[in-house]
Amino acid sequence: xxxxxxxxxxxxxxxxxxxxxxxxxxxxxxxxxxxxxxxxxxxxxxxxxxxxxxxxxxxxxxxxxxxxxxxxxxxxxxxxxxxxxxxxxxxxxxxxxxxxxxxxxxxxxxxxxxxxxxxxxxxxxxxxxxxxxxxxxxxxxxxxxxxxxxxxxxxxxxxxxxxxxxxxxxxxxxxxxxxxxxxxxxxxxxxxxxxxxxxxxxxxxxxxxxxxxxxxxxxxxxxxxxxxxxxxxxxxxxxxxxxxxxxxxxxxxxxxxxxxxxxxxxxxxxxxxxxxxxxxxxxxxxxxxxxxxxxxxxxxxxxxxxxxxxxxxxxxxxxxxxxxxxxxxxxxxxxxxxxxxxxxxxxxxxxxxxxxxxxxxxxxxxxxxxxxxxxxxxxxxxxxxxxxxxxxxxxxxxxxxxxxxxxxxxxxxxxxxxxxxxxxxxxxxxxxxxxxxxxxxxxxxxxxxxxxxxxxxxxxxxxxxxxxxxxxxxxxxxxxxxxxxxxxxxxxxxxxxxxxxxxxxxxxxxxxxxxxxxxxxxxxxxxxxxxxxxxxxxxxxxxxxxxxxxxxxxxxxxxxxxxxxxxxxxxxxxxxx
Amino acid sequence: xxxxxxxxxxxxxxxxxxxxxxxxxxxxxxxxxxxxxxxxxxxxxxxxxxxxxxxxxxxxxxxxxxxxxxxxxxxxxxxxxxxxxxxxxxxxxxxxxxxxxxxxxxxxxxxxxxxxxxxxxxxxxxxxxxxxxxxxxxxxxxxxxxxxxxxxxxxxxxxxxxxxxxxxxx
Amino acid sequence: xxxxxxxxxxxxxxxxxxxxxxxxxxxxxxxxxxxxxxxxxxxxxxxxxxxxxxxxxxxxxxxxxxxxxxxxxxxxxxxxxxxxxxxxxxxxxxxxxxxxxx
Numbered sequence: 001x002x003x004x005x006x007x008x009x010x011x012x013x014x015x016x017x018x019x020x021x022x023x024x025x026x027x028x029x030x031x032x033x034x035x036x037x038x039x040x041x042x043x044x045x046x047x048x049x050x051x052x053x054x055x056x057x058x059x060x061x062x063x064x065x066x067x068x069x070x071x072x073x074x075x076x077x078x079x080x081x082x083x084x085x086x087x088x089x090x091x092x093x094x095x096x097x098x099x100x101x102x103x104x105x106x107x108x109x110x111x112x113x114x115x116x117x118x119x120x121x122x123x124x125x126x127x128x129x130x131x132x133x134x135x136x137x138x139x140x141x142x143x144x145x146x147x148x149x150x151x152x153x154x155x156x157x158x159x160x161x162x163x164x165x166x167x168x169x170x171x172x173x174x175x176x177x178x179x180x181x182x183x184x185x186x187x188x189x190x191x192x193x194x195x196x197x198x199x200x201x202x203x204x205x206x207x208x209x210x211x212x213x214x215x216x217x218x219x220x221x222x223x224x225x226x227x228x229x230x231x232x233x234x235x236x237x238x239x240x241x242x243x244x245x246x247x248x249x250x251x252x253x254x255x256x257x258x259x260x261x262x263x264x265x266x267x268x269x270x271x272x273x274x275x276x277x278x279x280x281x282x283x284x285x286x287x288x289x290x291x292x293x294x295x296x297x298x299x300x301x302x303x304x305x306x307x308x309x310x311x312x313x314x315x316x317x318x319x320x321x322x323x324x325x326x327x328x329x330x331x332x333x334x335x336x337x338x339x340x341x342x343x344x345x346x347x348x349x350x351x352x353x354x355x356x357x358x359x360x361x362x363x364x365x366x367x368x369x370x371x372x373x374x375x376x377x378x379x380x381x382x383x384x385x386x387x388x389x390x391x392x393x394x395x396x397x398x399x400x401x402x403x404x405x406x407x408x409x410x411x412x413x414x415x416x417x418x419x420x421x422x423x424x425x426x427x428x429x430x431x432x433x434x435x436x437x438x439x440x441x442x443x444x445x446x447x448x449x450x451x452x453x454x455x456x457x458x459x460x461x462x463x464x465x466x467x468x469x470x471x472x473x474x475x476x477x478x479x480x481x482x483x484x485x486x487x488x489x490x491x492x493x494x495x496x497x498x499x500x501x502x503x504x505x506x507x508x509x510x511x512x513x514x515x516x517x518x519x520x521x522x523x524x525x526x527x528x529x530x531x532x533x534x535x536x537x538x539x540x541x542x543x544x545x546x547x548x549x550x551x552x553x554x555x556x557x558x559x560x561x562x563x564x565x566x567x568x569x570x571x572x573x574x575x576x577x
Numbered sequence: 578x579x580x581x582x583x584x585x586x587x588x589x590x591x592x593x594x595x596x597x598x599x600x601x602x603x604x605x606x607x608x609x610x611x612x613x614x615x616x617x618x619x620x621x622x623x624x625x626x627x628x629x630x631x632x633x634x635x636x637x638x639x640x641x642x643x644x645x646x647x648x649x650x651x652x653x654x655x656x657x658x659x660x661x662x663x664x665x666x667x668x669x670x671x672x673x674x675x676x677x678x679x680x681x682x683x684x685x686x687x688x689x690x691x692x693x694x695x696x697x698x699x700x701x702x703x704x705x706x707x708x709x710x711x712x713x714x715x716x717x718x719x720x721x722x723x724x725x726x727x728x729x730x731x732x733x734x735x736x737x738x739x740x741x742x743x744x745x746x747x
Numbered sequence: 748x749x750x751x752x753x754x755x756x757x758x759x760x761x762x763x764x765x766x767x768x769x770x771x772x773x774x775x776x777x778x779x780x781x782x783x784x785x786x787x788x789x790x791x792x793x794x795x796x797x798x799x800x801x802x803x804x805x806x807x808x809x810x811x812x813x814x815x816x817x818x819x820x821x822x823x824x825x826x827x828x829x830x831x832x833x834x835x836x837x838x839x840x841x842x843x844x845x846x847x848x849x
Contacts, residue, residue, distance in 0.1 A: 581750065581751055596767070599786060600773075600774065609778075615786070615789070619792075622793060623792075638818075650830060674773075680765055680768075684764075688753075688758055707800075707803065724813055732816065735819065735824055738823070742827040742831050
């Protein structure tokens with residue numbers, strides 16, 4: 001047995017370790033605080049923690065992508081880029097929080113510690129190479145967020161929303177676990193890349209000698225952990241695989257359950273019932289965190305899951321393939337999200353429904369990614385969209401938090417009346433966030449929407465070329481997406497109209513918070529800069545997808561009597577490039 | 578009919594009946610006690626499946642710690658018999674019943690197909706010490722050291738979160 | 748020793764899982780609904796352990812170990828939330844959550 005933990009293991013999980021360390025430091029600092037002392041410096045401490053974690057992720061960019069921790073975790077471009085995303089969202093959340101918490105008489109250090117731990121969970125979730133790590137990271141993220149949702153104890157709304165969010169989340173986790181158990185049963189492994197390879201090479205034909213294939217896959221290093229205790233019997237891992245269709249129903253059921261619960265977590269229609277209540281019931285900074293970081297982590301890990309484990313052609317395009325599922329979910333999410341958002345009188349609920357609509361747009365890109373021959377590089381548009389979306393959402397929630405005073409929550413549209421003149425900088429920032437969310441140039445949201453729809457059009461082109469069925473539906477998805485974005489412009493502009501063209505109903509005074517100003521400015525500047533110079537970020541997101549380790553490009557090869565091993569090795573090299 | 582079959586029906590039937598007790602009893606305390614009973618039956622099944630460590634863990638952690646917490650909270654909140662729950666069926670519930678039935682049918686047919694298509698039963702012989710403390714402990718601290726360490730952070734978050742949410746004043 | 752088919756164990760766990768899920772969706776008492784989550788997790792554990800023996804592979808049992816740890820943390824948070832909710836509304840019925848509807 002090789003050594004337990006190697007230096008590269010530690011180095012590659014550095015962002016996670018840094019976040020956990022800072023979380024513990026914040027907890028310790030809190031111990032020495034007196035009642036009534038301001039904790040706003042902890043916001044800066046946590047922001048420094050996020051910056052350090054992001055910096056360590058940045059340093060690791062140069063490291064060659066590989067499996068670490070006994071094949072439990074990946075260090076690769078994808079995990080590092082998404083770690084930057086989580087760290088940004090977490091840092092801004094910490095910055096907008098302190099004054100809001102003080103106003104609600106809930107200024108405690110545990111808030112920042114929970115945000116730090118939760119972000120640590122997210123970082124592990126997007127870099128997981130195995131379902132065990134994936135599940136543990138998911139729970140680490142979720143449990144911290146459950147506590148945060150009910151963090152302001154004086155609020156009955158938050159108590160209620162927190163509990164409902166918790167119950168739905170626990171339900172979704174249990175469903176995902178059951179799905180994982182069935183996939184494990186059908187394939188004999190919980191390693192994501194190994195599942196993907198087994199599905200593809202095993203399912204392509206029953207004629208591949210499983211044991212031979214396994215030994216070859218093992219040489220590549222992907223299956224070393226999955227082989228586990230099989231040394232005594234050798235053939236055990238593949239015993240039930242490759243024999244054809246027997247385990248397929250179980251496998252399909254498992255995959256369906258995993259995907260359903262993942263979709264549940266990203267909040268796509270019709271699994272969205274919990275989302276508006278949770279986002280609007282939680283304290284505004286927590287709402288910002290849930291809408292940005294949690295959703296980004298859920299989407300990024302969904303990308304990883306689909307790209308590694310479930311990218312086999314039959315799984316995507318077969319009669320029960322997930323492309324059909326994401327197609328309908330995308331359509332429904334865009335429609336319901338945008339149409340219901342119009343009817344809202346509360347800005348927070350409007351933002352919640354609009355985040356459902358954003359889920360729909362990103363699912364368009366995921367549908368495009370899985371369509372036809374399958375082009376994982378199209379997933380880059382999702383990564384880019386997440387960056388644009390995170391800045392816009394945290395910023396908008398941040399402004400609501402910034403305006404909230406002890407006795408009064410700023411939630412309704414009418415609360416924003418005339419604020420554009422009283423607080424010019426704030427008005428400009430909010431306008432930017434709304435324009436970005438609506439997808440109007442020159443903001444980040446425009447480029448993001450453009451990328452997503454471009455991905456769908458590219459997939460359409462490739463589908464027509466390959467003669468795939470139903471390529472026209474993809475084009476229909478793009479057209480309806482554009483139409484629904486136009487609908488969306490209405491309620492985003494409504495915010496701007498209230499900011500500048502309505503007379504104030506009541507006095508709303510901003511809580512004059514330094515950290516919050518920093519956080520909101522960062523979001524506003526990023527929204528504008530990404531919109532004007534999208535190049536570097538586009539490169540970064542493309543790099544994230546192209547450097548995703550263990551990704552499985554859906555090679556669908558019909559092997560006849562005994563696969564040529566050289567071919568197999570070449571394909572796997574290409575698959576994990 | 579071998580001993581294993583008898584034990585399977587004893588433990589399995591017991592688990593299903595006591596779970597029914599969780600779902601159907603009017604008083605939450607009865608639900609909690611039924612749940613403990615079902616945990617014990619399941620521990621029996623785990624032991625049959627050569628998961629001895631997990632069988633012990635099931636009793637110690639689930640029945641011994643988690644359920645004690647449940648009962649403690651039930652006592653703390655003290656709403657014994659006052660529950661008036663009318664089983665009325667709204668559309669959401671009908672849909673969930675249908676989905677549940679569909680999942681059950683799908684699962685049964687998948688399970689049967691799985692076994693028909695390949696090996697019928699478990700391997701007659703297990704590696705020595707399979708499912709024991711030593712083997713699992715070894716696995717946890719070698720291959721699975723990362724999730725094991727993450728469990729530590731997770732439990733810390735659980736403690737901090739529970740205190741934050743339930744403490745009476747800041 | 749005669750061995751039972753794997754499918755029996757799978758069917759038992761599926762039954763328990765569906766019972767837990769239905770209980771969660773149909774019961775309105777928060778604590779009982781939360782107990783149903785534990786039932787679901789136990790059904791999952793049974794599946795993992797059955798497959799673990801079937802494959803003679805430790806992954807499933809390690810997974811169960813992790814699920815138990817997660818269940819403990821979840822129980823802590825969940826019960827704290829129930830206590831917190833009870834303080835505000837003196838009831839633990841989840842259906843009464845109409846406050847949030849606008």
